[in-house]
Amino acid sequence: MAHRYNLYVRAHWLSIPLICGMLFSCGSSRPPVTLHDLARDYVYTFLSLHPSIATAAGYHTHPGLTLDDKLETFSQSEQDRLRDFLGDYRQRFRQLDAEALDPQERADYEMIQGHMRLVQIELDTLQPHRRNPTMYVELAGSAIHSLYTLNFAPLEERFDAIIARLGKIPALVEQAKRNLATSPEIWIQVALDENEGNRVMLMQELREACPPSRRVAYDTAAGIAVTSLQQLNAYLEQELSKHPDDWRLGREKFDAKFAAALGINSTPAEVLAEAESQLQAVRKRMFEIALPMHQKSRPGSKAELNTVVRETLNEIAKRHGTRESYMSDAQRDLEEAREFVRRKNIVPLPENDNLKIIPTPEFMRGIYSVGGFNPAPPLEPQLGAFYWLTPIPEDWPPARVESKLREYNYYGVKLLTIHEAIPGHYLQFEYANAIPSKTRRLLRSLFGNNPYIEGWAVYATETMLDEGFLDNDPQLRLTFLKQQLRMISNAILDIRLHTMNMTDEQAMDLMINQTFQEKEEATGKLRRAKLSSTQLCTYFTGWLEWRRLRESVQKTRGGSFNLAGFHREALEAGAVPMPQLQRLLSAAK
């Protein structure tokens, strides 16, 4: 249910290779004055400081510098340089008259301001490099994995870059050991699990794929890197685990991060109140839909809401695939969704098809326990986008497999595929990646706003149902509403766990007894809620914003409102913060 970019931008901002002194001096000798020039310098300099993100964006060389063979590093002097970088750009942006910008420029301006605020909060307040071992583990994995999966150069050349990056992992591990002072137990556990995924990727998947001419060099570099990653594991288990701390962010930090990361006009307190009221409204609607189905299968029964809904959902969940058919079911559902979007003209589809469904890489399965979407590189969209589906592990006992398949049943996999792919994340990112200006494209894709992105995927799914997908099947609607409940409970969990000391028991009660989740799903969600903060609010807040936007545009345009036209316009803008999208559409009318 997640997409990948912002995780990276959030997790890896700290890294500054040694070259950045040179970049600063280049930049400051001839200060740009237009928004376009400033935005371009900011975006490309940021990428040059984050080589692993640059590779994923399709940005391989910065003037005078290759990036694919570099890796982020985390030292005190580099953090100081990042502070200087932010200070420098804050200064330069002050020279612009924001009120004089046109609506598109204003959106770019607001996005960069929001990004700078977020980076500053991470730098000064959240400091993940001191506390979060998953950041290092995921960086190591993703920096290597994107070189392997993105076919931007011949395999030999990409393996040369892989070998170069592998050579930098021992230094990364040394920095991790030096920087990590305390860590919540759960974060350590996830880092250990994901690091095992790194080992498997390096020793099996990549080893088998390595071209013969690079075999010796690869084996040497991978061997050293794996030994070093195992030393990191030993440090986490034997040292860091002696210094546990709390994964809860606390209200002050949460509120600051929420404002910078979400870019909406509501506060967490307002979102919580709205979510708790929607929770009851959706439960009531589910009861109304479930009751006729329930009475058919149990005539004369006078059960209350929880029983009626749960028993009906249990019936629906019986229709599911198998561990083996899981991937091919999703492929079939993708074609079905694509055909429906075309037939109903919900939104124009892009002509090319660069989407692949693949198993989630093992080192990412900690956070993507269900699936995820990995957009095509904004600067090289032809290289392809990936819909990750997390396979059901072969060593799971039958009862656990059954629980997962019941959650991702016939309807559940369809809804997941609509959300991740068409008309959800894949379609939205294809539009963003078609923005002609490369700077603007990077901003609105790589730096894209999360409530826009997640909100679109949820809103677009709802629109499919409203337009009659699967012949208005009430079982599909009930399954969707169950997912809406999960989305609502995600927001409640995020806010209550991080700012109101919600206990594990209260969280499990909310998920299992109020929102009908299976235990397996609820356990995974609780873990994710402790690994992330503010991210679980993006679905609910974004969905509300998209609903409100459509209502307001529909009202303003009256009889001339056209659904596909509205969707196309809103998607062509790219993932700007929702208040900016409202402005852009008002300016366009």
Ligand SMILES: [Zn+2]
């Ligand atoms: Zn999503």
